[in-house]
Amino acid sequence: MVFDLEFFFEISPDLLCIYGFDGYFKKINPAVSKTLGYDNTELFSSQVSSFVHPEDLLLSNHKMETLIDGHSLLNFENRYLHKDGSVVWLSWTSVPIKKDEVIFGIAKDITYKKQLEEYDRISSVLGMINDDHHKRFKKIVKNDIPKNLSINGIGNIKRVKDEPTYSDQFWLNQFEAAVRKHAGKIDLNLELISGELALSQRQLFRRVNLILGITPNKLVRVIRLQLAWEAIASGKYRTIKEIANIAGYSSRTHFSKLFREVYGINVSDLL
Known part of the structure; x- marks a missing residue:
């Protein structure tokens, strides 16, 4: 042969x-x-x-x-x-x-693998912060859990198969693109993202959790914090207010505290 x-x-x-x-x-x-x-x-x-x-x-x-x-x-x-x-x-x-x-x-x-590791790291830190939509999410999925899922913790669903598919990767890229498109909006909500992705909010909750094991709101915060980090790294901005606005946070105090908890450094020190 x-x-x-x-x-x-x-x-x-x-x-x-x-x-x-x-x-x-x-x-x-x-x-x-x-x-x-x-x-x-x-x-x-x-x-x-x-x-x-x-x-x-x-x-x-x-x-x-x-x-x-x-x-x-x-x-x-x-x-x-x-x-x-x-x-x-x-x-x-x-x-x-x-x-x-x-x-x-x-x-x-292995870009996607690294991205998921960063998602996991930041979402773990964010886990210490109350998720306002957690109870709502638990109510949505508790009676409709697919057979290929298992429950870990309170209302926290994880994939049995940890390696995401190419379709998962493509869809999460679309999700991130939608968040980045509207990130500067203080009132960015899941209804807006659902509309961008042509999904119901119920479908949005289930798909994000199926892939990453976190809620869409937490994923939005992960992406917003990454946007803040990218803005700082660009060297184009000089104030915390500018960075907070780019990431979609109206409160500089809340944003600074969140950034400190996730990255272990003050925004002011970087600026």
Whole structure:
């Protein structure tokens, strides 16, 4: 049996690449361009390090030196920057071929995994705060729990299958886009988000909890806090009021306290 390795290379959903000791890509599959947003001309004309997140550049360069020395790399995680400026998390397994001065690398896009870990971390902190919609949610789902769900804690539903599907990922991206679109509105509510997603509020509650095990309101707060962090990181804003408004909080005091509880640092210190 003859295998068409070139066809396998082209259709693989993982990022497959060969890059030289000189730091430039020599061969890549379509997944690289699709994941990072650059066309092949852009990818081949710049060093690989130019696409790495600045905060991960030092460590990534050190790992590159390790590879050049002849040592393989297993499950190394670092961040790349998409052409639109968003962060892409990749997990690399790489093997050097010293005689040819090239490195064979396979990377998995783990951005969504990292995003869910951050959702989980922030939602755990938010769990200490009273959720006004918790009782309502419990009432909605208590008589209509799907067979593939189990109950953990009071009214808290978790997926038996922890790994989200691609459809789950796509839907949560839509949810986040809807929140980001209206985040500056103090009166942002689930009715508005439900309308954006063409779902009833009941369906919204059930789907978010099915995927993440939290309520939609808590997920909205997670996204709002991420927006606040992004606004601070941009360096464009100088006051707590500006950051709070971007995240949709009318009370600077409440926002500052919430930010401190989640990130462990005062907004004023960052500004």
